[in-house]
Amino acid sequence: xxxxxxxxxxxxxxxxxxxxxxxxxxxxxxxxxxxxxxxxxxxxxxxxxxxxxxxxxxxxxxxxxxxxxxxxxxxxxxxxxxxxxxxxxxxxxxxxxxxxxxxxxxxxxxxxxxxxxxxxxxxxxxxxxxxxxxxxxxxxxxxxxxxxxxxxxxxxxxxxxxxxxxxxxxxxxxxxxxxxxxxxxxxxxxxxxxxxxxxxxxxxxxxxxxxxxxxxxxxxxxxxxxxxxxxxxxxxxxxxxxxxxxxxxxxxxxxxxxxxxxxxxxxxxxxxxxxxxxxxxxxxxxxxxxxxxxxxxxxxxxxxxxxxxxxxxxxxxxx
Numbered sequence: 001x002x003x004x005x006x007x008x009x010x011x012x013x014x015x016x017x018x019x020x021x022x023x024x025x026x027x028x029x030x031x032x033x034x035x036x037x038x039x040x041x042x043x044x045x046x047x048x049x050x051x052x053x054x055x056x057x058x059x060x061x062x063x064x065x066x067x068x069x070x071x072x073x074x075x076x077x078x079x080x081x082x083x084x085x086x087x088x089x090x091x092x093x094x095x096x097x098x099x100x101x102x103x104x105x106x107x108x109x110x111x112x113x114x115x116x117x118x119x120x121x122x123x124x125x126x127x128x129x130x131x132x133x134x135x136x137x138x139x140x141x142x143x144x145x146x147x148x149x150x151x152x153x154x155x156x157x158x159x160x161x162x163x164x165x166x167x168x169x170x171x172x173x174x175x176x177x178x179x180x181x182x183x184x185x186x187x188x189x190x191x192x193x194x195x196x197x198x199x200x201x202x203x204x205x206x207x208x209x210x211x212x213x214x215x216x217x218x219x220x221x222x223x224x225x226x227x228x229x230x231x232x233x234x235x236x237x238x239x240x241x242x243x244x245x246x247x248x249x250x251x252x253x254x255x256x257x258x259x260x261x262x263x264x265x266x267x268x269x270x271x272x273x274x275x276x277x278x279x280x281x282x283x284x285x286x287x288x289x290x291x292x293x294x295x296x297x298x299x300x301x302x303x304x305x306x307x308x309x310x311x312x313x314x315x316x317x318x319x
Contacts, residue, residue, distance in 0.1 A: 003027070003149065004053035004060040005044075006073055006080070007094070008035040010230045011120060012063030014127035015093065015153045020044055021130075022152045027053050050074070054083025059146060061118075063093040066238060067100045074104050086112035089142055091149075093118045095174065095239055098164035098246070105163045114142040115163055119170035120154060123217055124230035125301040130310070131155040137166035151310030158313040168246065175243035178236065178260050180214035185222065185281030188292045198223055198294035217301055218278045224297040227276040234273035236280065237264050 001024065005016040008030040019026050020042050028039050029047035040046055047053040050073055054060045060080055064070045070092065074080045081104075084090065090108050092101050092115065105115035116138030126132040134154035136143050143159050150157045160166045187210070191201040202223060205215050218229050240261050247254040267280035285291055 001025070001059065001149070002057040004029075004047060004057040005063070006030070006047070006050060006053065006061065007063035007065075008032075008039065009063070009065065010124050011127050012093070013039065014124060015061075015063060015120070015132075016044065017042070017128070018130040018153045019149065024149070024152070027057060029053060049078035049083075050076070050080035051078040051083035054080045054088065055085075056083075057088075059089045059091060059149065060084075061091040061093055065094070065235065067094070067096045070094050070096055071100065071104065075107070081107055081111060084108060084111040084113040088113040089146055090115045091118045091146065092116070092167075093120060095119050095170055095235075095242070096167050097242060098167040098171075101167050102164045114139060116142055116146065117163060117166040118146075118150065119166055121170060121173050122213075123301065123303075125217075125303045126155075126305075127153075129303040129305065130307045131303055131305050134158070134310075135160050135166035135169050137161055138163045147312060151312075153310075155308065155310045156313050157310055158315070171239065171242045171246055174239040175257065175260070177214050178240045178264065179256060180212045181218055181278060181280060182260060182263055184212070184215050184219050185284050185292070188219070188222065188281075189284050189288060189290065192290060192292060193288070198292060199296065202294065202297075220297045221276075221278055221299075221301065222281050222292055223294040224299050225291070225293050226299040227278040227282070228300045229276050229278045230300075231277045232273065233264065233268045233271060233275045233277050233279065236277035237261070237268050240264055 003024050004027045006029045016028055027045040027047045028036050030036050062070055101117045108115040116136055118134055118136045120132045120134050122132040132154045133156045134150050135158050137160045160169050221227050244257045244261050264280055271279050
């Protein structure tokens with residue numbers, strides 16, 4: 001099976017690397033040639049236009065920074081859509097809007113191809129080792145066809161239902177992570193101001209009901225001071241805004257969500273779009289004049305879990 005991969009950023013490059021590491025024939029493309037170079041050195045082919053790549057592969061994957069960029073790559077004159085035909089599959093691995101992926105999915109279907117949205121969750125460090133989680137929304141038959149690819153790029157793979165459902169769940173989980181990031185910073189600051197050693201505070205939270213994935217990952221980078229989560233503030237604003245818009249669409253009277261959007265937008269205003277997203281906690285540090293530093297925490301995250309064959313997560317009581 002030949003794979004095309006467009007978008008080699010912090011996540012996409014690592015996912016493409018997992019495919020190469022496991023022996024797949026991969027053609028790559030990115031607007032930044034420097035992102036392509038390491039993969040080309042490892043045996044990937046260099047793609048030209050989206051159309052040319054799609055014409056010569058079985059599955060084409062996009063992993064791009066926004067719905068607008070994804071739409072452009074798909075729909076431009078020599079874009080991916082122009083190269084799709086009967087039997088091909090488009091995997092949208094970007095964090096995108098469910099309505100938008102369904103819209104483009106209809107255009108994909110008109111070409112005789114199949115669309116699946118496949119966003120990932122779990123951090124760049126786990127994308128590098130093939131241990132990240134993957135949601136997949138689309139026809140069951142198509143999902144089963146690409147499952148071998150997904151279990152190479154990720155460890156826990158969940159079929160969420162029809163096209164667009166994976167994007168909804170990705171946005172929901174991103175929202176939860178955003179709330180946990182903000183609340184983790186506040187918990188650290190209250191503990192610090194109350195005279196608690198932050199090493200003690202970290203362990204107390206870790207072993208308690210207050211623990212979270214965000215605390216165990218981003219919490220360490222906050223305490224180190226690097227904030228280097230490999231995810232930027234502009235993407236954080238995008239993700240939380242997508243969830244907030246989704247809530248409005250379904251007339252859900254969200255209370256925390258609008259405040260979280262306001263907080264991350266202020267973080268973007270203060271530190272810029274390319275600042276690490278975890279620097280949203282720096283707002284609190286700056287406002288309090290107190291640094292949340294502690295000894296012994298890493299500057300960046302590495303996944304120490306061995307790479308293993310992924311698997312499909314089975315939903316309880318599924319009919």
